[in-house]
Amino acid sequence: MIDAGVNLTSSQFDKDLEQVIDRAREASISNMLLIGCDVHSSAASLSMAKLYGFCSTAGVHPHDAKDAPDDLSAQLCELAKSSEVVAIGECGLDFNRDFSPRPVQERVCSEQLHLAQQLSMPVYLHERDAHTHLRALLSEVQVNGVLHCFTGDKQALKYYLDYGLMIGVTGWVCDERRGQQLRELIQYIPNDRLLIETDAPYLLPRTLRPKPKSRRNEPAHLHAVAEQIAALKGTEQSTIARCSTYNFLTLFNLPAQGSNL
Structure with a gap:
């Protein structure tokens, strides 16, 4: 399996990063996408990706939009x-949560969407309680990608799928x-459009037994996500693992042999 979204540069992993990666290896996690949430963490994720042979993103999360530099596009282009x-x-x-003013979020998001289109x-993508506004921004560009950590309703899901995400x-x-x-909507997500991710150290699966004493999520727990999706879809966990891995490699144009752990 591939963890399609993990905040591995989080300070929560500072003390035992090597052990976290070892546990991921033991859990058959073959690659990870390290998330950048601002220019600094994007650079840190890139450095970590180079060190361990993972993948990374470069961008600014809506929470951090208020602090985006004036030359954001230039810095992201360099990364x-x-x-x-x-x-x-x-x-x-x-x-x-509105950690950044909404107009600022929209401006910074639009800039990054146009940059992605420019760079092909x-x-x-992150969207929470803002489907109508993100839809308006997406209508101005044509990009591919993933709507990360989907938590929306059926109407939003249909739009994102129809858009091609x-x-x-x-x-x-x-x-x-x-x-x-989300559990009720899983049946409407085709296997060929599904990615699985932990968003670690956040969103520890409540189905984990026993629960980690730290209450911290990590890539090794990706199996719990795959297991729950498989149960809801009435299929095998191996099917979810295989499909999501293929989708990841296809979306990000990576070689099938790209197992980096």
Whole structure:
């Protein structure tokens, strides 16, 4: 399996990064996409990707849009010259927490969407409680990519699929409380449009037994996401693993032999 989204540069991994990667290896995680949330973390993710042979993204998360530099596109272009950088993002809109003013989020997201189109690169998208506004921005460009950590409704899912995006599913699907809507919509996500991701260290799957004492998520727990999706789809976990891995390699134009652990 491939973890299609992990915040491996998080300070939560500072003390035991090597052990986290070892556990991922033991859990048959063959690659990871390291997420960049601002210019600094994008550069750090790239450095880590080079060190371990992973992939990374370069972008500014909507939470950090207020601090985006004036020369954002130029800095992201420079990062994107590295082969390890396979997507622009994490970019998008988050009207749930509003850590950055909404007009600023929209401007910074639009800039990154146009940059991805210019560079012919996929986008790694974040959207929470902002479907209508992100839809308007997407209508101005034509990009491919993934809607990461999908938590929207059926109408939003249909739009993102019709637009041509992959759908990223995290441990949210393992949460019988917050994730009930997603659990009901899993059947509408075709296997050939599905990516699985941990978003670690966040979104620890509630189905894990025993639960880690740290309460921290990590790539080795990706199997719990695949297992829950398989149960909801009435298929085998191996089918979900195989399809999501193929989708990842196809979307990011990576060789099938690209197992980096």
